[in-house]
Amino acid sequence: MAGSGTAHLRDANEVLLRVENLLVEFPVGRSGLKVNAVTNISLDVKPGETLGLVGESGCGKSTTGKAIMQLPKPTGGSVMFEGRDIAKLQGEELRAIRTRLQMIFQDPISSLNPRRKVEDIIAEGLNIWKIGTPEQREAKVNELMEAIGFDPAVQRGKRPHQFSGGQCQRISIARAVATDPKLIICDEPVSALDVSVQAQILNLLEDMKARYGLTLIFIAHDLAVVKNISDRVVVMYLGKICEVGGPDELYANPRHPYTAALLSAIPVPDPSVKPSERMTLGGEIPSPVTPPSGCRFRTRCPRAEALCAEQEPQIHQVGADHFVACHFPLEAGETLTASSESFTV
């Protein structure tokens, strides 16, 4: 890609959040080198929409989520939320935006303080901002606990270690929803959970979204999970966007070779699909410290040509709500074929 560009962004008046040219870099030790975690990413979310961010480890999807939250602040770019660029806000002003913008974390256990009671964890935001009277806060906690399937009378005084991973993730969700936020960033919320529990949490997220009128950014590495919950999907690779589109169209007709390879690599629970007949991508993700020139995917791409090393592809439209950043995108319905060996790094 994977490339830059803003062709996929929608009218600024329709969207709740608009991120433009987001840049996040981390220094590597004292060497003076830097990790190009996220390079010039642009994306937007409409109110009520769920935006899925998907990619393999090191693609920068979690970093993007945290940068939107300003935890820590991005190196560059703008994050327009409710009409203001929150990347420019500091101190109190930034703190004040926190009630409107929330996050759910990957590790359900690490994200809850083991020494605090469930009710205090859920009420944390309400208490910080002194929202409502103590009675109203109490009622809100009760309501939230019921919403996540807890019995407030029995479970409010318990501490996180008394719950399973799935239950802890429910508590996280309740905490995030407590201050009536507009947007919630879900950073791999189901990756640490078993499949059966994962389904419970996905269902709960859909329910909470409907009940509280939420907008979600859903980050995950599991393509099927992202497809299930999203209204629009962004595929990332090595700190860049590859492809953007509606889930049904994007999964049926992937245009970016990486998306296609990713889809074909997923093990399908169907014995009639022989893995050997599918296309396997060679090599591994290059280091984000020294990313390849031009298109960052070119070192593993079966379709790569000289142009890909020289020029970074720009995001362009290939269908109704379908955008891709590739010099040589696949045609709709075309399948990717190539032997993996020749592209081993």
Add this chain to the structure above:
Amino acid sequence: MTWLLRRVAQLVVVVLVVTFFAAILTSLLPGDPVKTIAPFATPQDRARISEELGLDKNVISRYVDWAGNFFTGDMGTTYAGAGLQGDSISARVRESLPTSLTIVFYVQFLTLLIALPLGVFSAYRQGSLFDRGGNGMAFALVALPTFVLAALLKFWLGLKLDWFPTQGYTKIGDGIGNHFKSVAMPVMTLMVGQIAIYSRLLRSDMISTLQEDYILMAKAKGIPSRRILWRHALRPSSLTLLTVAGLNIGALVSGALIVERIFKIDGIGGLIYTAVGQRQYIAIQSYVAVIAILYVVINFLVDMLYSVLDPRIRNV
């Protein structure tokens, strides 16, 4: 190489900071130092003493003077009285430091010799009678303060049984047998607590290493237990031990101070103590500098060893 340079620079900075700190501390010593040194001097004499000691200057310029001398190898002289030639501090250090270092070396060497197998074996046989017995014993021994243990040994082995001389130090050149006899009790005193600490430390790190997947992996390869213990588990388990051993220098000097006091050995500990009592500014600063250099050098060596033992450190 840049890594080495950085470490050396760090070394110099730490020594400077520590000695400067010592300078401030000694200048805070209350009471007129001149009065302590020469109680019956005339006011003129006092003024001269002040000047000779550099007390008329402020702390910083006094420190700069001292540092200039120290780093060119001249530690200055003790102050004996107006116009009198004091003893060379360097000579005193040369006299006393080897004694202290010899004792500390014996202690560290014997401790590791005993603590390593003890730690490895009790981790391997975790929960066995040997392990639990060792645990209990280590607990009791750690609770025995150096001065109590020294007093007990001196009382029992020295006075009652008369095995070892109760005081003094014999140089190795003055008879090997007497040398060992003279250091036996001081070394024993300092060793006991160290063995307990080191072997328990190694044990607990070893136990957590033995639960690692790579130990299971080695086992699944069919490697014999002995080889797994010594070749696979010991190295990654010894890192905490190493760090603690480095940090322990301060504690060892403290221990040496006590042991040298109880067994009446003229080591660096005794020197420092006398110098503090007599307000020998320059001497105190020089002794502290010597100890700081020792500490920093030893920790430097520990770091080197660390990176030998753990390749992950080298590339950072």
Add this chain to the structure above:
Amino acid sequence: MLEVKDVRTSFKTDRGLVKAVDGVSFTLERGETLGVVGESGCGKSVLSKTIMGLLPSNASRSGSIKFEGQEIGGPSIKHMRDFWGTQMSMVFQDPMTALNPVMKVGKQITESLRHHLDVSREFANETALQLLSSVGIPEPERRLKQYAFEMSGGMRQRVMIAIALACGPKMLFADEPTTALDVTVQAQILDLLEAQQAERFMAMILVTHDLGVVAGRADNIMVMYAGQSIEMAPTRTLFSQMRHPYTEALLKSIPKLNQASHTRLDAIGGRPPDLVNPPVGCRFAPRCPYAQAKCHQEAPPLMVHDTPGHEYACWFPVGTPQGAEALAKNQGSIGTAVGGQ
């Protein structure tokens, strides 16, 4: 080649005896792959460690494990040492933690060669080189002198496979070999395992939580729940005629690529039982949409019912008249069953 009969493993803990594996039997032939599927805590990883004899000291095992006719279920570690590496070996879940961080990769490969086969240093090095290239590692000479932390996740897993294969085992345990890896790398590693297995004609037990991983690669699949094997069948049979409600629920709760976005998932309610005090009767009954009174009282035996080679343990199997009736009854009268409607 491998015959496992009624194997049980339990751990002594502060809370009581955890029965991690509770009566599992199966057989495995050379060249075959058995996929063991289940959620975390179902005992699937403990099972392979039990067969290997690699349990920690607070565990005890019973039952019979025969390898090429020889009983290896006994307590002796000494004779297992000759089996480990040469007869059976294991690929662990996380290559980062399963490779010694302070030992060069080459040394970790040659070590077992030198120990088991008593070969010269040169020969061992030569063999290690060949092994590394056979598992698809470029520049093997350079890699031999590296440490695990200097490699990527996929490379590490390849190294671990090379170590496992070093002494030519007849049987390979792959314990969640790709869980720690990215999808594209996962596919590479699974392909590699499959290729090596075919080339060396090994038996393989592939343990995973992902039905997708075993669907195209295992000959037989065993589904485990709460320490027990609850359904076992040839792969195609299992997917085409799954009988146990848990197998069905597990498959249904996974979001599929070919489903439309926002398809409601059939979650399994509740969570797996406590292995210290498992429920009486069928262990899945408290979460099962088919469960009847009988299920809560009497544990169903694991046995062959209709198709040969297809065993399952259920009173009201999916896709049978009894099952349909039970489900209808539960959906009519709300309340007996808990969880995923």
Add this chain to the structure above:
Amino acid sequence: MSEVAPMTEASPEPTQEEEEATKRGLGIAAWLAIGWLGCMVFLAVSASFLPLDDPINGSIRETPGVSYFTEGHIFGNDLLGRDTLARVVVGTSTSLSIAALSIGFGTLIGGFVGLVAGYVGGRIGTALSAMFDILLAFPPLLLALTLVSVLSPVTETDPPSRIKRMLVVALAVGLVSIPILARITRANALSWSQREFVMAAKSQGAKPFRIMLREVLPNVVPAMLSVALLGLASVIIVEGGLALFGLSINPPDPSWGNMVASQVDDLGETPHVWIVPSVFIFLSVMSLNLLGDVVRDKFAVREAAI
């Protein structure tokens, strides 16, 4: 919302009984340690009310230097005819007061600095921890010796009162303990600060002070407590070391260390005079070490249970 599965499963939470079991599970050794320390605290508090002989001035009517279990002197007396029991009890109150004062002081300052260094991190954290490291380069006993002689010189003609001297010793030892406590607190605060719940609190809009106090501190307290208990033990030992150089409280006022130190050049004369306080020191240090370990283990188990 009906889709949400009810939480009916047997949760692995400890029941009332189990929680009591963990309390009971301290073990005999820990209870003995608590018992011993309880006795010590009792002796320390009630030293001035107990019907004891004069610990400072011997009586000329007594035979000096009698050994254990002599009538009227269960632990004998010394060459000046002073009752060892009386001296060791008064010594208990001195030694324990010094220990409690210095560790209280050290924990407060060291804990605060360590918490800030660990949570804030970055340059400030690095600078602070470099400072602790440098302070640790000083042999602790040497530092304490120097500090005591700085703060309360022995050479003055009129010796400072017992209380003043005690405060000085406590302050000096407390200062020495700061870097150790700060280091441990920092290390713990650092690792807890990297947990996601701290980021969650930030994303809720909590201010740094609130996060430090509510999220980080409660998790660091067990480690601090454990170190403080071990610290109490080492203060008792350091006091003895100071006494050896005449820098603990001034004789003839007794402390445990003073009693041992006064005999150290003459161990054979009246051994009970130094052995009795040695036993007190030994048992107290062992008890404190044991409790420190127990606290740390309980804490570790809780961590692991999550």
